[in-house]
Amino acid sequence: MTLAELATISGKGGLFKVMAPTKSGVILESLDETKTKLVATASHRLSLLNEISIYTTTKEGTVSLEEVLKKIHADFGNDLGVDSNSDGNELKSFLKAILPEYDENRVYVSDIKKLVKWYELIQKFAPDILTAAKEEEKK
Numbered sequence: 327m328t329l330a331e332l333a334t335i336s337g338k339g340g341l342f343k344v345m346a347p348t349k350s351g352v353i354l355e356s357l358d359e360t361k362t363k364l365v366a367t368a369s370h371r372l373s374l375l376n377e378i379s380i381y382t383t384t385k386e387g388t389v390s391l392e393e394v395l396k397k398i399h400a401d402f403g404n405d406l407g408v409d410s411n412s413d414g415n416e417l418k419s420f421l422k423a424i425l426p427e428y429d430e431n432r433v434y435v436s437d438i439k440k441l442v443k444w445y446e447l448i449q450k451f452a453p454d455i456l457t458a459a460k461e462e463e464k465k
Contacts, residue, residue, distance in 0.1 A: 327452045329376040329392050332357065334444075336371035341447050344374070357451045375444070380437075381429040389425060391441075397424050398445055399456040409446070410439045417442070 333342045333354060342354035342364075351367035366372050379388035398406070401424060408420045414435040421428055421438050448455055 327455055329395075329455060330374055332375045332448070332452070332455075333366070333372050334375065334378075334440075335366060336373075339443075341375070341444055342366075343452075357447050380425065380441075381432040382425065382427045383429050384427050389428075391444075394425060394441065395445060395448065395456065399449075404449065406442060406445065408442060410443045412442075 327343070331344050333344055333352075334340075335342065335354075341357040343357055345353040345355050345363070347353075348365060351365050351370070352372070354364055354366050356362040356364075375391055378391040380391065380394055381387065382389050406420065408416050412420075417435055417438040418430070421433070421441070
C-alpha cells in the first residue's frame with residue numbers, strides 16, 4: 327500500500343483506503359477495525375495523502391506529508407510521546423522537533439492533531455507504508 331491509496335474526506339474523521347472507481351466517484355473503505363465502506367462522490371472533499379503537504383518557511387514553501395511521516399517514523403518509531411488529545415503547546419513542540427522550519431502561522435494545532443492521528447492509523451493498519459519508506463532510505 328502507498329499514500330496514493332489512502333484518502334481523507336473533509337468532515338469525516340480517519341483515513342480511507344481507495345478501493346475502486348465508480349461512474350460517479352470512488353469506493354472507499356475505512357482504515358480501522360470497522361472496515362466501513364462508502365462511495366465518495368464529487369460533493370465530497372476528498373484528498374489523497376500523497377497530495378498533502380505541510381507549510382514551511384523554507385524557499386520551497388512546503389514539505390510533503392510522506393517526508394514528514396518518514397521523519398516521524400525514523401525519530402520516534404512506535405512511541406510519539408503525544409497523541410491527538412495532547413495540549414496544543416505539546417503538539418507544536420512535537421512538530422517543531424520533526425520539522426523545525428514549519429510555518430507556525432499557517433499550520434494550526436488541528437492540523438498537527440490530524441497528522442498524529444493519521445500516523446497512528448497508518449502505523450496500526452498499514453505499517454508497510456512506513457517500513458517501505460525506511461527501506462527506500464537505506465538504498
